[in-house]
Amino acid sequence: MANRQDRRTVTKSHMDKGAQALRRGDPREAAVWFGKAVVSEPKNASAHHNLSCALADSGALDLAIVSSCRALELNPKHDNAVKRLGSILKTPGLTLNRLPAPKGLLVAFGVADTDHTTLGPLAAQMIRQNSALTPAFELMEQESADAAAEWLCSKAGLKALGEPLLIALLTKTINRDLVVEKLLTALRRRCLLDRPVSELPPTPLQRVLAALAIQGAINEFVFATSAEEDRTLDCLQRDVETQLSEGGRIGGEALLYALYRPLKDLSAAGKLLEINPKKLPEPLRRVVEFTLRQDQEEATLKADLKRLRPIDAAGSTHVAAMYEENPYPRWLSMDIPVEGSWTRQLRETVGELASGLADTPENVLVAGCGTGRHALYCAFGYAPQNETLAIDLSTASLGYAMRKTKSFNARKLSFLQADILDLDLLGREFDIIESVGVLHHMADPMAGWRKLCARLKPGGVMRIGLYRDLGRQDILAGRAYVRDKKLTADPDGIRRFRQALIRDDAELADQTWRDSLMATPDFYSASEVRDLVFHVQERNYTLPEIGESLKELGLLFGGLEGPRSLKTAFRQKHPDPGAPQDLEAWWAFEQQHPELFRRMYEFWCIKPTD
Structure with missing residues (x-):
């Protein structure tokens, strides 16, 4: 002692x-x-x-x-x-x-309240380099992915598939490691083509296949498929639909189908929810709960969703349709900001220009909230007194948002389907408005920005995010490739785009944009790839163009947000306390250090009190 x-x-x-x-x-x-x-x-x-x-x-x-x-x-x-x-x-x-x-x-x-996305790359590296699965990756490098998949189905490989870190990676976040994706794609293919599909695979493999089906639901089945797999899946779909319609035993077929396609695409998918869960194989039950049960919950929430008015503006309907098909982004977890930390960050960035803002902001608008993650950040970051209203065009995105935010107990956060162009109908003003990554997708961004300005209180502060022209040249090249190849903005077109880059087609061998896009986190899910290079409507900006827009709107520039490295380097170059609110200084700095900036400008602007 x-x-x-x-x-x-x-x-x-x-x-x-x-x-x-x-x-x-x-x-x-x-x-x-x-x-x-x-x-x-x-x-x-x-x-x-x-x-x-x-x-x-x-x-x-x-x-x-x-x-x-x-x-x-x-x-x-x-x-x-x-x-x-x-x-x-x-x-x-x-x-x-x-x-x-x-x-x-x-x-x-x-x-629960940490962002598992940040853990994914480390988990993938550990799985590849220092786990029971490392021999599979070594075999894939020495021989082929198919040889590695065959080993995984051996006695030694099945034991290795019990690696808990692999299950966590597949069920908690999007895998963003191409080497891991290559092995998983080969394993999935072998399970579909090389065994009687009516049989459930060995127990260790069942658990991994359930996790892989959940990963498919998370990344919206972005992994590549071969023509042989597609033909087999078409037959498999008919067999599963017959089983469901006739009340037959649900076996390995449904689990294998769930590796490739959403269960909701089955004509009798609802019957999977009607079956006593105890009568479903345990791995399939997990997949049904993660997918169909969540879809059912979102449908219920959407039915009660309030709408400002129908979405009918010509420039808004096709954007809304895109996000109805692919709600963006599909997030699973997030860091909860410290209560009030965003208010403090705002004041530190904007300085004296925020003097007209209430000590405790009472009303916050998130215009273009997507699937709700940014709205949750605002609800907590501007707490404790704020009421946060989050709007979006897409009911699918809002349904996803409402389901995800329920578990965070954000009592003062509400959702509304609305077009920014209709905000006059709200009859409310806000202390803070956040619209990040939204206006550049409007047919007339300035028309939308004027509507936001009209809803901002005098002395209020607005955070805007606009695509940066100098930071998106690789994306523009990717969009041009999509147009040239006439790729369609559907699951097949998205998979074909990814595979062209992954295979390193001869025509792309010397294209630096290819490697740049493959390195971005947005390359690893269907909705993110679609938003990246298949978007129906977008435009890019320079800082001088933003300055002209602010002048036209009568707003004051309050400073740029960005990584610490950007702000530190700017302060070293411009130590004057008022420099962060000098847009021309930022523009000159960007010409010298373009590599420090992100793909999107995020900046604050203030509505004068007089």
Whole structure:
């Protein structure tokens, strides 16, 4: 007991010295002291977390990730460790030479209010390089994906398929690793073509196939298919529909079908919901709950959705139709911002220009909320007093939004189907309006922007996001390729586009835009690819064009949002306190450092009080 108390005393001393070093701005010295605390008490989760913070601030990001995962392994309820891990994994261009143990990452996947998207690339790398599945990837590199899929169906491979990290990756986020996608596509193909489909596969494989079917639902079945697979699926669909209509036994056919196509496409899909769940094979039951049950819930929510008026503007109807088919983006999880943190961030960016804004914003409008994630950020970020109204053209997107937001208990968030062009009918004004990634998809963006200005209170603040012309040249090239090849904006056309890039067709071999698009996260789901290169309507902007628009609207420029690297570099170049609100200074800076900017400008503008 005395030795334990002594160790705690020593650990506390080390932790105190580490904290003092951090306050002095010396993370390297802090890492030394926190490292000593870890040696003193190896199972102290807080010591590992503090070490992670110091290592991250020192630039040793791979070691910081190892420490964060160890903290989570020791204390699965360590919220700060989850936040720190997610923050590190968002670092642009992150490369890891040392990987953590998987248990801590699995804990992070189990935390509801964290963005699992940030965990996906690390999970995929660990699965490829340091898991029971690594031999399959080595075999795929040495021989072929089909050989690797065959090994996975062997006794040794089936044991490897029990890898928990693979199940988490497939069911918690979109896989954005092409090597993992290649193996999964080959495994799916082998299961469909190389066994009697009426038989359920061995139990370890069933679990993975259920997870793979859920991944298909998440990425909207973006994986490539062959002509042989398509023919087999057509026959399989008829067999499953016969089983459902005649009340026959539901076996392996339905599970294999769910690997490739939405269950809702079956003519008698509703009967899967009527069957006693206990009579469905367990893996198929999981897929039915994740897909058809959620579709049913969204349909119920849409039925109660309030509408401002019918969507009938010529430039709005075809955009609405696109998002009815592909609600965007399909998100599964998110980080909940600290209450009121967005209000503080706004004031820090805009400075004195925000003096006319109420201390606690009461009314927030999210114009073009899509599937609701940004609306949730606003509801929490501008809390505690705000009422947030989120509008969108698409009922499918709003249904998805309402289903997803129910679990977050955002009591002051409401949804409405409405066109920005009809906002005069609201009869309300707002302290803050957010419209990010929306106006550039309107037939007349300025007409929409004027409608937003009319709903903004004097002294109110608006955040706008517009596509950046200089940052989308690769996307413009991709859109041109789609037009030249006459690819259709449907699942087949989207898969054909992706496969042309993945296969490295000869005509694309020297095209730098190909590699750029494949590196973007939007390449890995159907709705994101459609929004990226198949969109029915969009335009790009330069900062001078934005300046002209602000002048015409009578709005003041309040500053750009962007990554920390952008803001830090700008402040070094322009240390004057008022420089962030100087649009011309930003334009000159962009000419010198275009690589620091994102694909979209996000900026604040203010409506003067007089």
